Amino acid sequence: MTYLDIESLQVDYRQKNKKHNVLFDVNLQLPQGEIGVIIGPSGCGKSTLLNVLANLNQDYQGRVNINGQLPIEHKGTALILQDYGLLPWKNVWNNIKLGLDIRKVSKEDSKMRNQAILNKMRIADLKKRYPAQLSGGQKQRVAIARSLVLEPELLLMDEPFSSLDALNREEMQDILLHLWQETNLTILLITHNIEEAVFLGQKIFVMSACPGTIIKTFDNDIAGDYSSRGKVEFLEMCNTLRSYLRKEN
Amino acid sequence: MQISKIGWKTVQFFLAIVFILLSWWIFALLLETPAFPPPLEAFTSFFKSMQGDMLLHLRISFYRVAASLLMAAVLGIPAGLFLGKNPHIDQYISPVIYLTYPIPKVVFLPVLLILLGIGDLSKVVLIALIVFYQILVTTRDAARNLQTEYIVSVKSLGANSLELYRHVYLPGCLPAILTSLRLGLGTALAVLFLTETYATSKGIGYFIMYSWSSMAYDKMFAGIIAMGLMGFLLYIFLDGCERYLCSWLNP
């Protein structure tokens, strides 16, 4: 069943009376419980697409459906921004609890859920720290915890691991994969990194710029396998994707 | 580590006090005038006056400053946050603020005296008006310059406008707000002195000028010390607020 269904999506930004067409005729389908990865040049409208799905931008044309609902109706969407969006004036505990507070979850319940997610993400000993006292990888864990504590159905991630070094990045990819296997989250993730796309994306959507549109969708069988990195099929898929991106840009 | 940091702060503080008293004493010796007594004499007179009617004047002045700062904050902070959050409204208000900001509001003292009488209200309103502008402009600019990621990420958690103010705008602008309050405090005390030297018989400003005109220089200097200490205590209070409310700045 198609969980995420986007048909002929178009987004324009108005700048001083001039219309600037950012997304044009975007079509994207993602089944429930799968990981989709969007890859494309910067400025092609990837963040804009996520903003539409996260109901931060209602000014679009075309059909956008999440589990049969419009973005504005769908309550189970979580968005993780590129620079995490953690509030510097709240400590880790309160940053994670923020979504629960906004949803008016009872005090006891939110305390329990908060502690559980802290343990799961292995950041329990960081709970009194402020974001400024965290490393990039730790911030990323907190940001993921803040989203997952709300038990979303759809997780949107905007270049989540781009500012991490190679080792941290692979560790976070493993953690994400692990979380995904435990739940039946549907994940749509943006990346610039070809290996990341192949490692995580069961569906890989390639976008082109000006105006942004999806020019190719790859079905990727080897995604979601921890041991795939370095295997021949993995490298082959990377090369296919790489040559395709080269051709297009 | 923490203890030695506090210990060093205390030493610095102590040294500063010694330095100020020493310079004061040297100046007093050089000037040799009853209008500028040395520290010991001045403080003796201060404690003596505190037992007399100066305390009453001080209390009234304190009330005037505190009330006007409170009034300015209660009006200025929400208005500043609102304008910073809503640039499409600010674009109409901003020129009005821009044109009226540089006008020295003290010149409205006579007008306020006529409209509101010579009681406390005209003084409080004048001080509040001046400090209000400082708070409004600083708060608005801070709110305008908040990183959009904070706002977007909290919005994506489902926050409404009120929750955005509570979780993002107010805490995010608080350091700027407290800075504007501290700056405003200096202005407020200066304007307070001015308003109390005219058409009133109460307040520490009146006490100082009355002592001056009756050549009671020891009392005059006691009043100056009282005014200085009041400013100092209010400053410490705001500093404490910042340390308590914005502990995330220096974790």
Ligand SMILES: Nc1ncnc2c1ncn2[C@@H]1O[C@H](COP(=O)(O)OP(=O)(O)O)[C@@H](O)[C@H]1O
């Ligand atoms: N709020 C906005 N107003 C006007 N133009 C915007 C806005 N946000 C993004 N854009 C423009 O839209 C295009 C796509 O932006 P974005 O979706 O952030 O790209 P990506 O995430 O793929 O790098 C860019 O050219 C950018 O300048």
Ligand SMILES: [Mg+2]
């Ligand atoms: Mg982007």
